[in-house]
Amino acid sequence: MARVTVEDCIDKVHNRFDLILLAAQRARQISGGAELTLDRDRDKNPVVALREIADELITPVQLREALLNDLQQVHLDDDDVPDEVGSLSASAEALRLTAETPARNQTSSRRAAAAAAAAAAVDYD
Template structure:
């Protein structure tokens, strides 16, 4: 292949903008030392990248995933927690975090969502900080 054009690659990647992004990413990888899959023929890295896409010697989906991964600043890893979340008990006006489960402590009462909603509906509305009723 003497010359590579967009028309040679557009049937492999129909979006021209994605073609430019992936070819530029592949050209950067080649300049960093990645092995090429076609003969260089004294071509520069962007031309080699386009020829690889046109000849389908690289998988565009793999290149797309590599590009996305290279653009990510923070990769979030979802790992399970090693321990259970500590229980929070109410003691007067202060909350106490209980890391250890006490076997002698009475079992906490479970409340259904419907019971919670009924209890919240019976409460008086909260006063806003700027209202006239609370004296501020």
């Protein structure tokens, strides 16, 4: 159970902050059930991740891609092709519907005015 430090990995990933982000990503992958590339040797996931980086068993490029993929809000499949015309027409339709719909306060004020007019029209004689 050798001690792994940031200095062991700094020649693989030159920025300490990037190293920590990548090691944390790998530790999350290991927690999620990813296959280990070396013997765990009773180490916790962050230590295993640092050991894998130090031994160059997993590349920083792979970890960067996985990290970016996990942080993306929209995941495109390989067969999905963004359709600019369809997206624009859907946006235009949504804007048109929004413009046609009266605002809530206008609708309620119209109802109140109609109710007041109806009440004033009632003859109490």
